[in-house]
Amino acid sequence: MAEEMRILMRNYGKIDPLNIDDYISAGGYKGLEKARAMSQKDLMAEVQKSGLRGRGGAGFNAGMKWSFSYNTPSDQKYVVCNADEGEPGTYKDRLIMENDPQSVLEGMAVCGYAIGSNKGYIYCRGEYPYVVEKLNTAIEQAKAKGVLGDFDIEVRMGAGAYVCGEESALIESIEGHRGEPRFKPPFPPVTGLWGKPTIVNNVETFANIPLILEKGADWFAGIGAKSYPGTKLMTLTGDVVNCTFIEVPTDTTIRQVIFDFGGGIAGGKKFKAVQIGGTSGGFIPESLLDTAIDFDSMAAIGATLGSGAVFVMDESRDMVDVINQITKFFEHESCGKCSPCREGTKRMHEMVKNIYSGRGTAADLDLLNRLGTVMSKACLCGLGQAAPSPVLTTLQHFKTDYTAKFN
Amino acid sequence: MADYKEIVGAYKEVPGGLIEAYHALQREFNYIPEDAIDAAAQIFDIPKAKAYGVATFYSYFQVGTRGKYIIRICESAPCHIAGAAQVVSALEKELGIKMGETTADGLFTLEFTECVGQCQATPVITINSKPYGDLTPENISTILAEYK
Numbered sequence: 111m112a113e114e115m116r117i118l119m120r121n122y123g124k125i126d127p128l129n130i131d132d133y134i135s136a137g138g139y140k141g142l143e144k145a146r147a148m149s150q151k152d153l154m155a156e157v158q159k160s161g162l163r164g165r166g167g168a169g170f171n172a173g174m175k176w177s178f179s180y181n182t183p184s185d186q187k188y189v190v191c192n193a194d195e196g197e198p199g200t201y202k203d204r205l206i207m208e209n210d211p212q213s214v215l216e217g218m219a220v221c222g223y224a225i226g227s228n229k230g231y232i233y234c235r236g237e238y239p240y241v242v243e244k245l246n247t248a249i250e251q252a253k254a255k256g257v258l259g260d261f262d263i264e265v266r267m268g269a270g271a272y273v274c275g276e277e278s279a280l281i282e283s284i285e286g287h288r289g290e291p292r293f294k295p296p297f298p299p300v301t302g303l304w305g306k307p308t309i310v311n312n313v314e315t316f317a318n319i320p321l322i323l324e325k326g327a328d329w330f331a332g333i334g335a336k337s338y339p340g341t342k343l344m345t346l347t348g349d350v351v352n353c354t355f356i357e358v359p360t361d362t363t364i365r366q367v368i369f370d371f372g373g374g375i376a377g378g379k380k381f382k383a384v385q386i387g388g389t390s391g392g393f394i395p396e397s398l399l400d401t402a403i404d405f406d407s408m409a410a411i412g413a414t415l416g417s418g419a420v421f422v423m424d425e426s427r428d429m430v431d432v433i434n435q436i437t438k439f440f441e442h443e444s445c446g447k448c449s450p451c452r453e454g455t456k457r458m459h460e461m462v463k464n465i466y467s468g469r470g471t472a473a474d475l476d477l478l479n480r481l482g483t484v485m486s487k488a489c490l491c492g493l494g495q496a497a498p499s500p501v502l503t504t505l506q507h508f509k510t511d512y513t514a515k516f517n
Numbered sequence: 518m519a520d521y522k523e524i525v526g527a528y529k530e531v532p533g534g535l536i537e538a539y540h541a542l543q544r545e546f547n548y549i550p551e552d553a554i555d556a557a558a559q560i561f562d563i564p565k566a567k568a569y570g571v572a573t574f575y576s577y578f579q580v581g582t583r584g585k586y587i588i589r590i591c592e593s594a595p596c597h598i599a600g601a602a603q604v605v606s607a608l609e610k611e612l613g614i615k616m617g618e619t620t621a622d623g624l625f626t627l628e629f630t631e632c633v634g635q636c637q638a639t640p641v642i643t644i645n646s647k648p649y650g651d652l653t654p655e656n657i658s659t660i661l662a663e664y665k
Contacts, residue, residue, distance in 0.1 A: 198593030198632035236540075236577045237633045239646050266533070267540060269575030272631060286533035286561075288574040304532065347595040347636045354637060389594055389632075419636075421595055435597045439631060445574075 112358065112366040115333070117341050118317050119357050121210045128244060130251040133212040139257045141320030145220045146259075150180060153224045157319070160327035161339040166192055166275070166312030167387065167416045168492070169338065169405040172319075178299035179225040179307040187227035188308040189218050191316055193234040193241075194280055196272040197388025198439070199419035202343035203313035205355055207234070207241050210317065211248035215263060217316030220323065221309055222261040230263040231303070233280050236270045272443040276491045277310040278302075279445065290447040291491035314343060334360030335404035342403060342418050346372045349379065349424035358403075365399040367420055379424040383508065387416020389436050390496035392503035393429070412503060414496070429504045429511040434459075434466045440497040451494030454485040458501060465515050475512055479505055521553040525560050535561050535571055539578050547645075548583040576630070584619040584626035586664050589643045593632040599639035600653075607654035608642075611661060624664070 116122065125132035133139070145153050158173025179187055191214060195203040207214060218230045234242050245265050252258050271289045273279045278292035281303050302308025318340060322330045331339045338360050344367060345355045351373030358367065368374065368384060375381050385391045386403070392413035394401075401407050408415045423432065437459035444455040461478055464470045482498030482505075489495045505512065524541050528534030538557055542549050549572050558568040572578050588608065592601055609615055612625050619626040635641045638650025642660075649660050 195634060196632065199595045199636050200632070201634040201636055204634050235634070236575070237630075237643070237646070266537070269536065269540070270577035270630065271575050283536065284533050286535035286537075286571065288571055345636060347639060348598060353639070385594075423598065427598060432594055432598065435592065435594050439593060443631065 112362055112370050114356055114371070115341050115359050116357050117321055117333075118206060118213070118314065118343055119209070120321070121213070122205075123209075125210070127209050127211055128247050128251075130212055130248070130255055130257075133210070134255075134257075137324065138212050138320070139216055141323035142216050142219050142223075142257070144323045145223055150224050150226065153220070154180060156327045157224070157322065160322045160330040161337070162315065162318055162322060162330065163338055163405060164312060165314035165318070165342070165418075167197075167414065169415070172311060172315055175299055175311070176221060176224050176309055178297070179227075179309050182300050182307040184307050186229070186304075186306045187225050188303045188306055189221045189225070189227050189230040190277075190280065190284070190303065190308055190310040191218055191230065191232040191313055192275065192277065192280060192310050193232050193238075193313050194268050194275045195235060195313070195417065196275050197390065197417040197419055199345060199347045199385075199421045200388050200417040201345050202355060202418055204238060204241055205343065206313050206317050207238075208244060211245055212252065213317045213320055214313055215248060215252050215258065217311075217319035218263060219258050219261045220319050221311065221316065225307065225309060227309075228260050228262060230261060231284055232263060232265045233274070233284055234265055234267055235274075236268045239267065242267055271445070272439075273445045273491070273493050276493060279491070280310060281308065288445070290445045291493075293490070334362075335402055335407065337406050338404035338415075342415065344403070344418040344420050346420045346422065348384075348420075348422040349376050349427070350374070350420075350422040351376050360404040361402050363400050363402055364394065364420075367403065368399070368422055372420070372422065375422065375424050377424070379426060381422070382425045382427055383423045383429065383504075385421040385423075385500065386419065387414040388419045389439055390414070390493070390499055391416050391419070391421075392499045393507060394503075395507040412506070414499070429508040430462065430466050430515055433500055433504055434462050436500050437462045440493070444494065444497075448488075448490035448494065450485050450488040451490065451497065454481055454489070454494065455497055457481060458485075458498065462501065465512055468515055468517050470512070470515060472513070472516070475505060475509070521550065521556040522560065525553065525557050529560050535563075535568070536575075539572055539575075543578065547585065547587060548579045548581060551580060554580060582619070582623075585624050586644050587626045587628060589628045589630035589633070590616075591631065591633050591639075591641045592629050595632075595636050596640040601640040603654050604640050604642065604652045604657065607657045611657055625661075
């Protein structure tokens with residue numbers, strides 16, 4: 111049986127997360143110390159060589175992203191930690207922030223040194239006020255110890271908008287505006303918060319940084335899948351025996367995640383589908399379960415790794431019922447800035463609702479396919495581009511659930 | 518309105534302070550009073566439409582009254598298949614109001630929400646952001662008793 115590998119969760123249950131001395135005794139802040147002994151360029155080369163790719167869903171090489179900000183001269187630069195974890199079924203960033211907040215602060219401080227920034231923000235979702243309190247305590251302790259040097263970190267709280275997980279919408283929100291994504295380019299590493307070079311990385315990305323420096327890029331690059339090395343924190347929900355979290359190397363297969371770690375399907379039922387990466391992820395049938403969870407393997411089967419949420423459905427589940435709920439979600443969460451998303455998510459939910467209530471026809475399925483394809487290309491940001499994915503993949507793999515609704 | 522000016526004014530010099538000011542208002546009132554939008558527009562020197570636009574963009578902010586305890590029920594897919602609809606019915610029955618409404622005594626408001634990140638224990642509700650998981654129609658009244 112496959113085994114968990116706890117890198118991010120190495121301190122889980124072992125230290126008092128709100129006592130910085132515990133973190134330091136466990137080796138904390140050695141990575142930052144090592145980073146500061148390196149030149150900025152060597153540091154970024156090391157992070158780049160580790161192969162660490164963004165854990166928020168886009169999978170961009172973190173070291174390379176940092177170099178874009180480093181190479182942009184400016185009187186002020188910012189480091190932003192995206193803690194707006196909003197993908198339904200995901201709570202891995204909360205786990206990291208609640209159980210090892212200093213690892214996130216340390217990762218941010220390393221990034222600050224690398225790009226030449228003295229100011230960081232953590233944008234934490236409004237659903238987690240109790241996490242904000244813990245982060246503030248952790249920041250106070252780090253400041254009192256002086257471990258962050260001249261790098262300042264401030265927590266800002268979101269207010270219940272899924273789109274703010276998109277980096278430019280998140281930036282707009284920190285600036286005090288409606289959280290609407292910006293037109294790109296320019297990208298945030300060049301023109302970000304208040305127009306300054308800004309690195310936005312996910313909580314999990316930053317939390318990986320300290321150990322990469324402590325143990326070296328080669329160590330990290332040797333774990334899991336070659337093109338997306340390291341571990342991934344996954345959260346299991348739905349009809350699975352163990353609704354829990356796991357941290358596994360990225361070459362673990364979906365089948366291992368569900369059946370070895372998840373304990374299989376609850377209630378002795380059979381597997382039907384799994385949606386990975388949150389509510390914007392594709393639906394995966396039984397025949398594709400031997401795919402590894404890494405970014406590229408998932409992309410190759412038309413799915414995503416995304417946030418690492420694993421939503422399992424048993425044989426009794428009606429895909430159209432689930433898709434009806436998901437399309438309603440996107441209609442509600444579309445920010446309304448671009449018309450393909452504003453109108454598309456609305457019409458998509460309308461059609462699915464029609465089919466669900468028995469008023470649909472085969473022509474609706476063709477329309478859904480067409481609309482979904484257009485949205486995935488024409489929408490301004492990742493929200494609208496990914497929104498059709500659950501619809502398109504269920505039409506592909508579970509079409510009979512739709513046709514069974516026709517009268 | 519004097520109160521509002523004091524609360525909002527504390528964030529005037531904070532970069533991007535408008536949203537921070539709205540959070541402060543909500544900590545005080547659980548909602549954003551209509552007049553506070555005027556105060557925010559004046560203090561941050563922005564059009565009232567913009568102050569209103571920001572307040573209404575985010576689902577955790579509400580312009581206009583809400584109860585003392587905001588009960589939010591997650592309706593995202595994992596909570597949905599775990600039986601969130603039955604929890605909604607039980608809450609509506611227990612409180613005698615529909616989703617989106619506030620009880621006559623001003624104590625409870627029922628709202629839908631999307632994922633609150635406590636998916637190890639679906640279905641989930643939050644009461645003034647404190648999460649309660651593994652809900653069933655049967656354990657609703659015990660939880661509400663804490664707040665009555």
